[in-house]
Amino acid sequence: MDHKKTAKEVLNSVGGNDNVNSVIHCVTRLRFNLKDNKLPDKEQIKRIDGVITVVESGGQFQVVIGNEVPKVYEALLDTMGVKHGEQRAEEDQKGSIFSRFVDVISGVFMPVVGVLAAVGILKGLLALCTSLGWMTDQMGTYKILYATADAMFYFFPIILGFSAGKKFGGNPYLSAVLGAALVYPTMTSAFTDKTALSFLTIPVVLINYTSSVIPIIIGAFLAAKVEKIISKYAPASIKMFIVPFLTLVIISPIVFLVVGPIATIVSDGLANGSMWIYQLSPAVAGLVLAGFWQGIIIFGLHWAFIPILLNNVVTNGFDPINGMLFCTTFAQTGAAFAIALKSRDPKLKPIATSATIAGVMGVTEPAIYGVTLPTKKPFILASIAAGIGGAAAGSLGSTAYGFASGGVFGIPLFINPKGIDAGFIGFIISLVVAFVLAFILTYLFGYKNAKPASEIKVADVSKEEDKVVFSPLNGELIPLTAVNDEAFSSGAMGQGAAIIPRDGVAYAPFNGTVVTVFKTKHAIGLISEDGVELLIHIGINTVSLKGKHFTSFISEGDTIQKGDKLVEFDPEAIADEGYDITTSIIVTNTAVYTDIIMEATTDIHAGDQLLKIR
Numbered sequence: 001m002d003h004k005k006t007a008k009e010v011l012n013s014v015g016g017n018d019n020v021n022s023v024i025h026c027v028t029r030l031r032f033n034l035k036d037n038k039l040p041d042k043e044q045i046k047r048i049d050g051v052i053t054v055v056e057s058g059g060q061f062q063v064v065i066g067n068e069v070p071k072v073y074e075a076l077l078d079t080m081g082v083k084h085g086e087q088r089a090e091e092d093q094k095g096s097i098f099s100r101f102v103d104v105i106s107g108v109f110m111p112v113v114g115v116l117a118a119v120g121i122l123k124g125l126l127a128l129c130t131s132l133g134w135m136t137d138q139m140g141t142y143k144i145l146y147a148t149a150d151a152m153f154y155f156f157p158i159i160l161g162f163s164a165g166k167k168f169g170g171n172p173y174l175s176a177v178l179g180a181a182l183v184y185p186t187m188t189s190a191f192t193d194k195t196a197l198s199f200l201t202i203p204v205v206l207i208n209y210t211s212s213v214i215p216i217i218i219g220a221f222l223a224a225k226v227e228k229i230i231s232k233y234a235p236a237s238i239k240m241f242i243v244p245f246l247t248l249v250i251i252s253p254i255v256f257l258v259v260g261p262i263a264t265i266v267s268d269g270l271a272n273g274s275m276w277i278y279q280l281s282p283a284v285a286g287l288v289l290a291g292f293w294q295g296i297i298i299f300g301l302h303w304a305f306i307p308i309l310l311n312n313v314v315t316n317g318f319d320p321i322n323g324m325l326f327c328t329t330f331a332q333t334g335a336a337f338a339i340a341l342k343s344r345d346p347k348l349k350p351i352a353t354s355a356t357i358a359g360v361m362g363v364t365e366p367a368i369y370g371v372t373l374p375t376k377k378p379f380i381l382a383s384i385a386a387g388i389g390g391a392a393a394g395s396l397g398s399t400a401y402g403f404a405s406g407g408v409f410g411i412p413l414f415i416n417p418k419g420i421d422a423g424f425i426g427f428i429i430s431l432v433v434a435f436v437l438a439f440i441l442t443y444l445f446g447y448k449n450a451k452p453a454s455e456i457k458v459a460d461v462s463k464e465e466d467k468v469v470f471s472p473l474n475g476e477l478i479p480l481t482a483v484n485d486e487a488f489s490s491g492a493m494g495q496g497a498a499i500i501p502r503d504g505v506a507y508a509p510f511n512g513t514v515v516t517v518f519k520t521k522h523a524i525g526l527i528s529e530d531g532v533e534l535l536i537h538i539g540i541n542t543v544s545l546k547g548k549h550f551t552s553f554i555s556e557g558d559t560i561q562k563g564d565k566l567v568e569f570d571p572e573a574i575a576d577e578g579y580d581i582t583t584s585i586i587v588t589n590t591a592v593y594t595d596i597i598m599e600a601t602t603d604i605h606a607g608d609q610l611l612k613i614r
Contacts, residue, residue: 001049001050001068002049003050003068003072003075004075004078004079005049006048006050006075007075007078008079009048009049010030010051010072010076011076011080013041013045014032014034014040014063015035017080018035019034019036019039020033020034020035021034021035022107023080024110024111025070025072025073029062029065030063030069030073031110032062033060034061037056040054040061041519043519045063050068050072051065108160108167112159112160112163119149119151119152119153120410120413121409121410121413122145122148122149123149123401123413123417124401124402124414124415126142126145126146127401127417127419128412128415130142131415131419131420153211154183155180155183156179156210156211157178157179157180157183157209157210157211157215158180159176160216160220161175161180161216161219161220162175162176162179164217164220164221167220168221168223168224168225169224169228170225171224171227174247177248178216178223178251179219179220181255181256182212182216182260187209188209188210191206191208192208199253199256200253202257204257205260207261207264213307213314214307214311215255215263215264219254219255222254222255226250226251227247230243230246230247231243234246268315275316282320282394282397283391283394283395285321285394286389286392286394286430287388287390287391287394288387289321290324290325290327290387290390290434291383291387291390294331294332294368294383308321309321309322313400313401313402317401319400319401320394320398320399320400323393323394323397323400323414323423323427324393326393326400326414326427326431327393327433327434328364329359329362330359330389330431330434330435330438331383331434331435331437331438332359332367332379332382332438333356333359333360334382334385334435334436334437334438334439335367335372335378335379335381335382335438335441336352336356337356337435338378338438338439338440338446339352339371339378339447340356341443342443342449343447343449344449351370352367352370352371355367355370355371360408361407361408362407362410372442375446378447380446381441381445382438382441382442384437385433385434385435385438385441386434386438388433389431389433389437390430392426392429392433393426393427396425396427396429396430397423398414398427398430400414401413401415411428466613467531467612468510469532469534469609470562470610471585471608471609472506472566473501473503473506473583473604474503475499475500475501475502475503475583476500476502476602476603476604477499477599477601477603477604479497479598480497480586482498484582485540485541488537488584488586494586494588494589495587496534496585496598497584497585497599497611498582498585499582499583499604500581501538501571503571504571505565505567505568505569506566508526508560508561508562508564508565508566509585510532510534510562511528511560511561511562512529512532512559513559514526514558514559515533515556517552517554517556518543519547520545520547520550521547521550521551521567522538522539522543522545522550523536523537523538524536524566524567525588532587532613533587534586534588535584535586536584537583537586538567538583539580540579540582541580542574542579542581545574549573549577550567551567551568553565553566553567553568554566554567562607585610585611587611596611596612596613597611597612597613597614598611599612
């Protein structure tokens, strides 16, 4: 993949630099916040080399790239002229409250998720080592590695403050200082020793803010707003220091006196609420959440759950919800693995194989968008298997002791720091159940080998029998070279013929399959039962009509019989708008044939022989 080319084409296709409020990326997706979500052409973007699919959700326009997304993102920033590590402010961003909430959460947490997962895995491995007797918590090696792993959780308000500051368009160092104040040793000791504190005679509610999440996010938001107001009125000569000075003096007391206590109540409420729902029926909670989780991920709505999962860990020291959800990646991976083994399609098989490897490592987008969703049934069966795995995890008390990303490297995070227990064994059972059940269901019921596309598309020129394409239209037959469009008349797209239609109905020219129906309905790609690939392009530059005056009767993947109605159009209305209605009928796999002969006539009717192919 040419990362610069892909980035440039994606940027142009979403409406250019002027249409982008901001863009971030996750493990597999470019996540755009656009000024006008109607400008991008989804189908055009999907055809860009390196793009897997496009998703619109939570106010974001998401381009799914896969494992190469970091490199494409870097190239995209270069193309946009944005310095690395910077983003545009999003003051004019629109959308529902929920959409904006999802955008904020993804923007704040996305930059730290990778490191968060890494230190979580390290903590899990240390727990495993102590459980197996390979280390003790008194060893120097253990203490150094544990300090490394635990530091991010302990000082989370500082790290999250920096990330939130950038997201809200403020000075990230200011919000990081706010986070540092929350975990400053004097303040932490005051909480531990129950020392009374006051600010200008106002009593301060003492709280332990180490590992906290919500207070610093709200504090960073307020700091960014206050900073902008002060910056607007501060004299230029002293702005450099007076803006951060006044911002800290104003916001820091507000965070300690108001934001912190209220946010802590909210945090405790979220933790207690999620635990209450979980305790009603862990098995049912696991069945429902795990069963629908990959569908939630498809729409990018999983970011709304991230604060709850993290909050459970920092508030309770553990999180049972992630314990139930973790198996979902293994279910999709199991389904992809079944297709990788069973498929004879030379295109799908390597995609499914690489998607299986990516899934084992915790990245399921290639499996979902490249394998299970396109084949439909495997995605549903994998979700069912995930639901059953989630029910098993819930009923057996599986619990996460850190924030875990998917895949085998996240497994140690589910080991109780006190040692391997029944919950961890139940967790392993849930992974096995989800993977194996998804594999079996998909292999037996979810996927059937069709004739590989490559076998269909490559014509067998060894046969002496000519292939015939019949006319899809009534009208005047003219040579393709007479078409007033060089892309067609030059033969660059293939040989064929052209018809000036007398009426507005196009019919199937042979028995076969619909490969492509363009969004604007003016062009159709077909493939015959004997391998002829055909493009029917109604009019010249009629793509600009955006579907106006066209009515399609087919969809991609439909089986057609000669004479079936494909599309209706209004030739007079199209001509009145200034467009040439000459319709090109092109054999796009011309290269595999010896000769393509057009009928020697001028007047032709739908169903008459149009092309003879050898």
